[in-house]
Amino acid sequence: MYNNEEILKFLKELGLTNQEAKVYLTLLVHGEMSATELAKTMNLHFPQLYNIMSSLEVKGFIEVQEGRPKRYKAIDINYVASRRIAEIKFRAKKVKGLLSQMRRSIAYSKYGRPSIWITLGMRNILRNLVELIDNAKYDVLVVIHRDYVNSIKKSLISARKRGVQTYLVIYPGGKIEELTTKLKAINKAVKRVAIFETYPFAILGVADSSKAVVSYGSPKIMPSEKLYGIVFDEPLMPLFLTEDFYQIWIKSKPLVEPELPLPATFTSQRLALIELKKITSKYSKVRIKVKGIYVKNREKFEATGTVIGLVDDIYQKSIIITTSDGTRVSIGGPYVTLEDVEAKLITILSVEK
Numbered sequence: 001m002y003n004n005e006e007i008l009k010f011l012k013e014l015g016l017t018n019q020e021a022k023v024y025l026t027l028l029v030h031g032e033m034s035a036t037e038l039a040k041t042m043n044l045h046f047p048q049l050y051n052i053m054s055s056l057e058v059k060g061f062i063e064v065q066e067g068r069p070k071r072y073k074a075i076d077i078n079y080v081a082s083r084r085i086a087e088i089k090f091r092a093k094k095v096k097g098l099l100s101q102m103r104r105s106i107a108y109s110k111y112g113r114p115s116i117w118i119t120l121g122m123r124n125i126l127r128n129l130v131e132l133i134d135n136a137k138y139d140v141l142v143v144i145h146r147d148y149v150n151s152i153k154k155s156l157i158s159a160r161k162r163g164v165q166t167y168l169v170i171y172p173g174g175k176i177e178e179l180t181t182k183l184k185a186i187n188k189a190v191k192r193v194a195i196f197e198t199y200p201f202a203i204l205g206v207a208d209s210s211k212a213v214v215s216y217g218s219p220k221i222m223p224s225e226k227l228y229g230i231v232f233d234e235p236l237m238p239l240f241l242t243e244d245f246y247q248i249w250i251k252s253k254p255l256v257e258p259e260l261p262l263p264a265t266f267t268s269q270r271l272a273l274i275e276l277k278k279i280t281s282k283y284s285k286v287r288i289k290v291k292g293i294y295v296k297n298r299e300k301f302e303a304t305g306t307v308i309g310l311v312d313d314i315y316q317k318s319i320i321i322t323t324s325d326g327t328r329v330s331i332g333g334p335y336v337t338l339e340d341v342e343a344k345l346i347t348i349l350s351v352e353k
Contacts, residue, residue: 194252
């Protein structure tokens with residue numbers, strides 16, 4: 001009687017056998033039942049039924065109430081499904097960590113070259129972009145057509161909750177009021193949102209200045225299955241794409257720019273410079289921490305200091321600090337030659353009036 005194929009299929013996806021799913025479904029419909037009532041309703045032999053009930057109890061789908069006779073009750077399906085999803089997520093996260101360790105152990109010893117590959121179709125491009133955002137540790141930069149914003153919204157919000165600095169440029173621009181309404185959920189969580197009128201790519205995404213996704217082709221002209229993207233899982237190209245994003249960002253129209261919660265860490269010296277310009281216009285003392293390397297001898301550099309100047313012209317983009325011992329240090333981005341230090345991580349620590 002209770003043999004709905006759609007429900008049974010779902011229950012089997014949660015880890016039940018066909019017979020277990022039918023018994024659980026019967027309990028969901030009837031409520032509490034004894035073994036005798038179940039056997040009669042389902043036309044099952046007692047030994048077979050007891051094996052099924054024992055398995056359902058172990059898997060956490062039923063409760064057993066002691067007594068004479070014993071009574072069996074189905075646990076709420078929403079609770080069961082939520083618990084199962086949580087288990088799958090936990091195991092997937094654990095497996096992902098193990099896979100990362102395995103990949104790191106063979107990445108350079110076996111292949112000895114950067115990882116670059118082509119992905120075809122907008123669905124795969126967006127999947128790679130979501131994965132990039134989900135794995136970001138410090139900062140995420142995205143330029144995307146407004147039609148695809150919903151596809152990455154959940155990942156952006158999650159990244160922001162983890163403390164990742166999130167920057168989103170949406171094109172084409174359109175009316176600010178319309179976008180503000182459409183992106184209400186993002187406005188509360190994504191740190192920075194801006195609008196732009198056009199963009200030569202379909203999608204640009206960079207995470208931690210070390211991984212990137214670029215999609216070529218117009219999403220409005222080309223069929224989505226014919227759009228293709230390039231995924232960079234190596235350090236060089238993402239640095240150039242970070243610079244490309246910086247040039248777009250400074251020309252974009254701000255939509256969401258709340259005050260930056262501190263501390264805030266950046267892999268992009270350019271974005272740190274943008275934020276420091278705003279902060280130093282309001283506060284007289286700003287302290288930052290910088291990790292990087294000295295330009296001249298390539299030795300490690302790590303220091304905390306106070307910002308005493310910012311340089312942003314056609315030739316140079318620098319953050320000038322004085323350290324606790326009074327040393328003046330100029331901080332630049334990747335492959336600089338004029339500054340003292342090439343920054344790898346910049347953390348804006350605190351401000352004072």
